[in-house]
Amino acid sequence: MPTGYWRSVGASQNAFVIESFVDELAVTAKVDAIQFRLRLLGNSPRHRMVLTRVAAMAGWDQPVPAGRARGIALYYAHGGWAAQIAEASIHDKKIVVHRVWCAVDCGFAINPDTVRAQIEGGIVFGLGTALKDQITIEGGHAIQHGFNDYPLLTIAETPKIDVFLMPSHELPTGAGECGVPPIAPAVANAVYALTGKRLRSLPLRL
Numbered sequence: 001m002p003t004g005y006w007r008s009v010g011a012s013q014n015a016f017v018i019e020s021f022v023d024e025l026a027v028t029a030k031v032d033a034i035q036f037r038l039r040l041l042g043n044s045p046r047h048r049m050v051l052t053r054v055a056a057m058a059g060w061d062q063p064v065p066a067g068r069a070r071g072i073a074l075y076y077a078h079g080g081w082a083a084q085i086a087e088a089s090i091h092d093k094k095i096v097v098h099r100v101w102c103a104v105d106c107g108f109a110i111n112p113d114t115v116r117a118q119i120e121g122g123i124v125f126g127l128g129t130a131l132k133d134q135i136t137i138e139g140g141h142a143i144q145h146g147f148n149d150y151p152l153l154t155i156a157e158t159p160k161i162d163v164f165l166m167p168s169h170e171l172p173t174g175a176g177e178c179g180v181p182p183i184a185p186a187v188a189n190a191v192y193a194l195t196g197k198r199l200r201s202l203p204l205r206l
Contacts, residue, residue, distance in 0.1 A: 080178025122179025
């Protein structure tokens, strides 16, 4: 099958597997998901900083609105450390994401607005692929042909996104890819908090 490069390449599926499993470990250990990760990140200060920051942004320790739950995920990809929290609910057996918070460290931001745009775009891209986008192969070729059978995330379906750029004097690294990998596991972990069901494949289906 001919293939093309995916934004964030292999980091997307790796983050989905790893951060979903880490969440399972935290539940099994009966430890808060963020505290569990912090215990494992003693030698990773930039991971710890984005994780702590996004927890503060989302008010992780505060009650969640009725009918909603939050999930956390973080990942390093292509020069950027990103931690994300997704707040989701279930309506008519469909996953609805209402809010996404993201803290990112990609070194010194030469143009902060451009960096935020890259992160926001990565989150929208990753969320669309987590919830909707799917290619089906039959007879050796893709059966999807256009937007009529390969729908993208709409503006109405896009959650409010808050991005915080960690202050840094480190060399600029990368912002184009790191916004994508954490969003799918963050949503999946929120769905588990809501339903007690682990979703182990993409796109996420209840």
